[in-house]
Each structure stands twice: as structure tokens, then as C-alpha cells.
Amino acid sequence: MHAYDFRVIERKWQAYWADRQTFRTPDPGEPGFDAGRPKSYVLDMFPYPSGKGLHIGHPLGYIATDIVARYRRMRGFNVLHPMGFDAFGLPAEQFAVEHNVHPRITTERNIETMVGQLKLLGLSYDWDRAIQTTDPAYYRWTQWIFLQLYASWFDPAAGRARPVDDLTAELAAGRWHVAAGGALVLPGDPEGRPWADLDPAARRAAVDGQRLAYLAEVPVNWCPALGTVLANEEVTSEGRSERGNFPVYRRPLRQWMLRITAYAERLLADLDDVDWPEPVKLMQRNWIGRSTGAHVDFPVDGTDAVITVFTTRPDTLFGATYMVLSPEHPLVDRLTTPDRRAEVDAYRAAAAGRTEIERQAEAKVKTGAFTGAHAVNPASGERIPIWIADYVLMGYGTGAIMAVPGHDGRDFDFARAFGLPIVAVVRPDDAWLAEQAAVAGRPGGLGDYLAHIAEYPEPFTGAGVGVNSANAEVSLDGLATADAKRAITAWLAASGRGRAHVQYKLRDWLFSRQRYWGEPFPILHGPDGEIRPVDAADLPVTLPDMDDFQPEGSDDPDAPPRPPFGRAPEAWRRVTIDGRAYERELNTMPNWAGSCWYYLRFIDPHNADALVDPARERYWMAGHGVDLYVGGVEHAVLHLLYARFWHKVLYDLGHVSTPEPFGRLFNQGYIQAYAYTDRRGVYVPADEVEERDGAFFHAGEPVRREYGKMGKSLKNMVTPEDIVERYGCDTLRLYEMYLGPLDASKPWSTRDIVGVSRFLNRVWRAFVDEATGDLRVVDAPAGADLERALHRTIAKVTDDLDGLRFNTAIAALIELTNALTALDALPRPVAAPLCLMLAPLAPHLAEELWQRLGHAESIAYAPWPAYDPALLVEDAVEVVVQVLGKVRGRVVVPAGFDAAAVEAAVLADDRIRAHIAGRPVRKVVVVPGKLVNIVTG
RNA sequence: GGGGCGGUGGCGAAAUGGCAGACGCAGCGGACUUAAAAUCCGCUGGGGUGAUCCCCGUGUGGGUUCGAGUCCCACCCGCCCUACCA
Structure with a gap:
């Protein structure tokens, strides 16, 4: 055999x-x-x-x-x-x-x-x-690389990272001043202080505050059950850990952070330069979440405190009738009046104790507490109450908002829940007014809307025209929303009450994990809080040998994090350099590193x-x-x-x-599979299920079919070993590609594999006589039809592989192979290109046949076959003839016929004439080489 | 709530705005065989019809076009992402 x-x-x-x-x-x-x-x-x-x-x-x-x-x-x-x-x-x-x-x-x-x-x-x-x-x-x-991040800062003027030493030099030279929060400002800025005025601690803080890797006390996602903190991206929308589905709590901890936010703009802009699937680009754009608007300063009445808010709708500033701070906002303590203290504290405690999942469940009902304090709306001069509510998040913007209930859904709900004033400062379009008035059962019209906005079912949040928005210095009345934004932002900037601002949803990357099985940080902590990077020459800092590397999980949300390295041997943890004693950083890097x-x-x-x-x-x-x-x-x-x-x-x-x-x-898409459950809901082995008349049975009992992931738990797992053993690896490769487009998800069906298996067998038999083992290949030219088919196939397969369309490339090869079965012998001018085209897809079979064709070298680097474009053109083409868009016949014409000649040939055809049935021909559409459509009157 | 992707025979799927269903599976019929397997040949969207041919058909309803699975609008269903982001 x-x-x-x-x-x-x-x-x-x-x-x-x-x-x-x-x-x-x-x-x-x-x-x-x-x-x-x-x-x-x-x-x-x-x-x-x-x-x-x-x-x-x-x-x-x-x-x-x-x-x-x-x-x-x-x-x-x-x-x-x-x-x-x-x-x-x-x-x-x-x-x-x-x-x-x-x-x-x-x-x-x-x-x-x-x-x-x-x-x-x-x-x-x-x-x-x-x-x-x-x-x-x-x-x-x-x-x-972490050390590079630590030793770098993001130069906002240059828009790129530079060594921290450059920053120190520039600060010393007076190019930058340092603002209170540690931000770099230009020398003219009233907030900034020059380098010379800073003490060593302030200087160190200023520089450390600019590093791309920095330590910060930040609210983190603490997962006591896993004994570690998690990045936002590792927490599900239900507020649980992506791994293990354990509850996650927010709490402040001192952690390593990476300043990815400095790159927000470039990460966004450079998406335009890469050839990626549009949905992925969109997901990244959404994740970065750029929005433009303004920072607005609201003085707190009776104090020198200022609350800065971010808004994308500065044009609605005159409609800000109250403010809301996040419960975690640092000003809350200072602002709260004694008579409101108990209520505010209770609300804050409740908010802190709630997991994300609980907040989520209650999201539809607005809750909050009044602080007793008031702010002054910088545009209208009105005294407006300051509330706290957990619909305002500390992690976005400034953790505080100006509430414009007339033109924001959340503020509208909140204002209605607590009886806060609602005013209209943007005039909606007439269609919206009419529709909303009808829903509300109101008489309608602008006058009614302005007077009774609170009676309308929802606020107008779109772009309109400003109303009720003027003070002595600026008026937005009559301005379209886009112009109003510009006008008010210019006024805010000119009067020192605010400034244009671009806000990103993207947060800095929390980079510490309390785990054993990760990269140790190359960082040493000195006795006085000094942070000392490990010398690059001393890398790597290897994992300590430990018998007990278990993270300490807990059911108690207040349990402190205990990184496993805390129990590492003294000799690993303690390092003495130049007489100073250091302790190693005990956290590890996340597994994204x-x-x-x-x-x-x-x-x-x-x-x-x-x-x-x-x-x-x-x-x-x-x-x-x-x-x-x-x-x-x-x-x-x-x-x-x-x-x-x-x-x-x-x-x-x-x-x-x-x-x-x-x-x-x-x-690439996913390969999914069917799984089957019996009456008790227990999964039964999928490969033992039989189908009869559209129903499914296991051991004679009916079972229910599900569709989903492949895995041991669903008892529907098929392994590569199974298939390779039964059909061979070339067949497996081919089948996975033949299943459908690479980017689509598709169901696995072991039954269908025989199709490509048969195909490879047909290829084999085209080359090899099964009775004798002799090569069936002859040194004779292919017939004209076969030659044409071959060149069409080469063109198709080449194009499909360039476009990652493996399924249709394989279909083309199957077609060509099917055309060979009737032949007594395989002409070498067909055999060699077929073999070459098969080589990327079914490399083992291709190598074997290539060798049998007499080649001493592997096919892996043999040149890809070329096709002759002249052979793709037919001598005569069959033209489809439509009458009024319906196919009524076919006419064969020489390939060179022009439109007029084709038209004449078609109109001369008896059957077509019959379909025209004597009606006047109004128009004839000719698509050369393809189709003719006759439009009759 | 917002956004994205998709919906084509019994199944997996093809189809630069131009013959819908290539190719494969399953099914049916035939050849070979004592028989089976394997292989080869033919048929295979639905309905009507003697051949021939006709009608219907790409989730639903509209639209653009000589012509729509493909483009536009609205809706239904499924999957994915996101979610009080100011």
C-alpha cells in the first residue's frame, strides 16, 4: 500500500x-x-x-x-x-x-x-x-525598563519623556517653577515658586512628583480575598475581581503608579497611524476618554476655599443651581457645618462601606447629603448649596461638579429627588419641545418650558441656543451652544475664574501587586523615606527563595495588605549600601509587565x-x-x-x-462548541451525544444543547492531540482555517473534518499511484483549460493569503484538485505550483510531494508560483441577460466585444426578444464581460 | 442608558452594487464490490410544472438604483464592549 x-x-x-x-x-x-x-x-x-x-x-x-x-x-x-x-x-x-x-x-x-x-x-x-x-x-x-520609567519625567513642553536629570537642571536654571500641588508651571505663574526658594525636601518631592513611576497614596481596589490590590482594569463592572470573582473595596494605599496619563494624547492620536481593527481602536479611544471643556472655580461662601469643577458644558454655567462633591472629596470635612455634621458623616461612612456592586445596584436612586455650606456661582453671583453624593466620583475630573439640573440627566434626577431649583439656560429645538410637552401633558411653547421646566419629563441635554445667561460682563443669550462655550470660556479665563481644560478618563496605572509570583521591584527603601533604585549593574533582583509564598487573603475588608515578600529571608529583604540600611520593596509588578x-x-x-x-x-x-x-x-x-x-x-x-x-x-475569532446537559442539568460528554431528527440524546436520554466556550467543565473539549492522531496535523491546520473567516467566531464540528481530510487524500492520489507508489507526474504541458484553471487558482490563492482569507484560498485549491481527478497523469507544470501553494497550509504533505518531485531542498524557501495575467482572460465570455432586472438568458460573445456589439448580439437573441415581447426598449445597461440589463417601457 | 459587530439552504460558509448559495459537511440516487468501508459520478434553497419554463427567496418594513445580501432610514433578534466620566 x-x-x-x-x-x-x-x-x-x-x-x-x-x-x-x-x-x-x-x-x-x-x-x-x-x-x-x-x-x-x-x-x-x-x-x-x-x-x-x-x-x-x-x-x-x-x-x-x-x-x-x-x-x-x-x-x-x-x-x-x-x-x-x-x-x-x-x-x-x-x-x-x-x-x-x-x-x-x-x-x-x-x-x-x-x-x-x-x-x-x-x-x-x-x-x-x-x-x-x-x-x-x-x-x-x-x-x-522600570528603572527607566523611574528616572524619567514627561516634559509637557516637548510632549515627550526625558531623563529626570534634565528636569533638575531646568528647574535649577529657572525654566520651571513649582506650584503648590507639585505641578510644573511657567515662571510667570502666580502659583509657582522658584527652585531656589524650595528646601531639599520640597525639591525632592517636586522631582519625585514628575517621575513616570511614582509612589502615591491612592484609593485602590483592595481585594482582601486575594490579598492584593487590583488595577481598575482587573475589576469587573460588578465590582468584583476578574479572577475569582471576589468582592473588591476602595481604600487608600501607598502604591507604585505609572504615569500613563501623560501619554493620553499621544496614545489617542497615534491610533490613526496603525492598521488595527476599527473596534479595537474605538475601545482604546473610549478607554482614554478625551473630553474637552473647562475648569471653573467656585468660591465657597464665607471662606477662602475654592472648589474647582470640570465641565464639558461651561455654556450652562448660569444654570448651575447647586454643587456636588464626591463623598471622598478632601474639602468635605472643612465645609460641613456643625448642624449637618452627623448626616454628612453618616452618608460618607455608608458610601465607603458599600462595595462597587452595591453602589451599582442603587445607581438609579439618587442619594446625597447637604453639607450646610454654599458656593457662589461665578457667572450669576447666586449663592448655591453644596451637597455630597456618590454619583460624583473622586476618580474623575476634580471630584466635584457644578450641577445643572436643567440640562443634565443625573443632576435633573438629583434635583427632583431633593427639591433643588431647576432653571433653563439653553433653548431646545421646537421638535423636542413639542414632543416633551406632549409627554408631559403641557401646553407647550418656549414660554411654558422656561417657566415650568421642572414639570417636563426629562432635561434637554443637546445643543441649542443660550437663554437666561447674562451678567454685566458676558452674555450667552442667543448664542448657539458651541459659540456659547467659546464665549464663556474666554470670559472665565479673562476674569481668572476658570480656564479651558481637556480631561481624560484614563487613570494612571496602578503597578503594585501583593504577590509572590511576579517581578520584584528594583527599589530600596531607606530609613528616612529615601527611595533608592537598584543599580542597573546589580540587576536582576531575583525572587527570594521561600517555602511559604502564599498571599494572605482575608474576609475582613479592613485587613492590611501583607505582601508575601514580607516573610522573605532577612538576607534578601535587608541591604546595606555605604553603611545605610535599606529594605527592599515588598510588592511585585503586575503580570502585564x-x-x-x-x-x-x-x-x-x-x-x-x-x-x-x-x-x-x-x-x-x-x-x-x-x-x-x-x-x-x-x-x-x-x-x-x-x-x-x-x-x-x-x-x-x-x-x-x-x-x-x-x-x-x-x-482572530473564537472556536466555540456545543455542550449538552441532561435532565438534571449536568453536562454529559459531548462526543457521546447522538442527533436524531433534530433532537439530541445521550445514552438514550434526551439532552439539551448549549453553545459556548470549549472546556473541561462543559465536557466538550477537543484537543489538538485527538485530531492530529486521527487525521494528522495538516488536516487539522486546514480544517481550522477552512471553518470560516479568521476573525469570525465559529462552532467546532469534528464531523466536518473529513472534508479537508478527503481533499488532502485526493491531492496525494493526484501525485502518487496508490497501487505502486509511483509518481503520477508527467513532463507534459497541461491542457489549455487546465492551465487557465491553474493560473486562476494561483491568482486567487495569492490574493487570499495576502488578505488572510484562508478559507477561500483552500476552497480554490480544492476546486483545482477536483479538476485533476479525471486526469490519467498529472502534468508537472500543474503539480509543482499546486505543491507550492499547499506548502504554507499543509506543509508536511507539501514537503513530501516536493521531495518526490525530485527536489533536494525543503519547500520552505522555494519561490511562490507566479501567474500569467494573460491566462486569466477568457476568449469568450458568457454574458447574463436581464430584462427589467430579471435573468432571462445568457449569450456567449467574444471577449473583445464592445458595449454596442454586445447590445446588438443580445437584442438579436430570439429568447430575449420573446421576453421583451414587443415593448419599447427604453434603455440598455451593458456591464462589459458580465451582464446586460434591458429596460423596457 | 451609550457604543460596536453580526443575522444568507438542514449545518459551516461564498458572493469589487451585476447569474445568491462557490467550497465543504450532512442527505438522496448511481458506479465499483459477494458485501461493507474507501473511492468515483450525479442531484441537493422553497413552491409550481411532463420536458421546458415560471413564481418566491439573504431577520422585518421602507428608500436610493436599470439592478441591492451588499448602499441609506426605521425596527426586531443575537453577541461583545462600556456604564452616574460631569
């Missing part, structure tokens, strides 16, 4: 590639490097080495990038296609705690399993470049002197950085935003050559 034996073939070629190092990629300057070729960096989002192993859905993107990498090698590119592991993180730590094994051991074991599974798929990674974020040789550079820059390390993974060699970085990142980055949408915001931020800092400091890391991003 000489049938297609995928087991033998796949084992043979995987061994061949490994032995010959077929996919080892030489770098610039190395032997074998060809500078004459263009480069292509094809990257997967590297995985977390989970203990559960891969199921059939995980490698979807890896197969796709492998096809692209192989295709581009054949197109003459130098291709960088690496793989590694994002191995720090909570699951490994939790598993380690449960099973009392060191996370390093479980991590190593998981990686080994995963590498084995990946190698089974015949992926053409350069495995010499494999990296693990947990390797001290790797996280040494993660720590090094390692994935922020791994794509750079792949370029130069073994470099002991730099995170990446500049010449290699310039070569592989040339153009727009990574040329194709494939991964799931779940990383749309966090990973991709953090990595862009780090990259921009490294760019500003001259360590990388491009402003953006990932020039092109593609999100």
Missing part, C-alpha cells in the same frame, strides 16, 4: 526541520543573513502556560500566523516568527498554593506540555528565540548587555514595528495600551526606533 500516511510524513518532516534548523532566523550581521530581502515580523500574542493544556480553539491564531510566515518566506521575506510564554501570574501561584509546589516548577512543567502541543502542529517558530517572562535573564530587563515589551526581546533574546541590540531592533521593527500581530480581542485595551505606553517611553528615551510597536493588528 502506498496510501497517504500522514503519521509517517508528519513525523519525518518535523524531524527534518528540527535537525536542519530550517526555521532558525539569522539576524543582520550573522552568516546566512540576506540583507537584500525585505523583512516581516509575524507575531502571536504569547500565551500564559496554563495547566489545563491547549484545546482546539487556542491554536487558531498560531496556525494563521504560521501560514503567513511560511507564505512570506516563499515570497522572499526574511521572516521573524517567534514564540514564548507569559508565565508570571496568579493562576500559577494559586495552583502552587493548592498543591504545595513552587510556582516555578508548575510553570516549567506547563510550558513543557505546551511546547509539546505546539510542536505537534508543525509551526515554523524559531524556537531558539523562545523566552519566558519568569526567566531572571528576561525580567532583569523588565526591571531595567512582562508582556509589555516581549516583542522586543524576541529580536535579540540572548543579549546580556542590552534589552535589544539597536541595529537588530532597527532592522526587525523597521517601518511600522511588528508587521502582523494576531491575538484575541480580549486584549483590546489592557495589554495593547500598556505595551504602547512602554514602547513610547522607550522611543522617547531612544531605545527603540518606532513610535508604535504593532503596525498591524488582527483579532
